[in-house]
Amino acid sequence: MMEYLNTPVFGVTLTIIAFMIATWTSKKLRIQILNPLLVSIIIIIGFLSLTGIDIETYNKGGSIISFFLAPATVALAVPLFRQWELLKKNLVPILVGISFGTIMGILSILILGKVFGLGDLLISSLLPKSTTTPIAMEISNMLGGNPSLTVIFVFATGIGGYIVGDKLLRLFKINNSIAKGIAIGTASHAVGTAKAIEMGEVEGAMSSLAIGVAGVITVLLVPLIILFIN
């Protein structure tokens, strides 16, 4: 049996089947936390644990699927380009706002991480949590964090933003549509953007724009801030 599993076919097939089941369950249940990504991960981890198949065997196929993250990250230029005119029109407020929010986010993690004694690996894995997953993984790798942990932190942040975004913005009297969209996209990437799209057209477009811009700004700022602190 093992010789059949020890090929990329196994990991690729398991991933696609798990994702299919997960997508179907999410659609049926409509509970936000049960999104296809999380459910697939649980299914596969469960399957591997039950059968005792080790993760290296799974990764022969798994790595083929995640390979496409690299070109997909480059492809993020396309949605960003589609929002280019919108960005140009409000360039200064958007760039300054995202940079400021990103700096505060990085500082809040560095400070709280130290307070709770989280250690360098967890802190490095937490730092990029507001950016979109492919970019977050790369930043995590670069800082010596663990991309698997980062995926979970990014996911939790997205869900958090989706759930509290609307109320939080109202509480702080942030009612300008551009500001609302940028805030959601910067803090909680694509998952939060789903909420921004529900809020309105301008909010949705601004939020999707903020995903890419915040990603690039975080990539540029994280090493600078770390350098500054050390």
Added chain:
Amino acid sequence: MTTLYQFGLIMVVLMISQIIQTELNLPIPGTVLGMVILLGLMVFKIIPLKLVEKAADVLIRHLSIMFVPIGVGLMTVAYLMEGHILALFIVLGVSLVVVMVTTGLSVQILIRYMEGRRGDK
């Protein structure tokens, strides 16, 4: 251009970016550099949108499944979070609020300030 050739073009941009990143030892990931380069090529009209958009849309539409194997890797590192779960929740929650509120407020204040200045003239 077919979706395959478009994908090839994205791969070429990725490859060049990774070479640039390695050769210049840049502190930014090659993939993100690739995104910036592709955006630049489109903004300066060197590559038109329609030369890459079909492949890009396919890749982005299937982004979620690409994270699955990375997430499964949690199996081997989940123990690192042991004893820190509550702290992680607090850090993630506080930081989410901080980023959203500071970003939103600064964008809103700047937009109002710039509109006010425009109104004065």
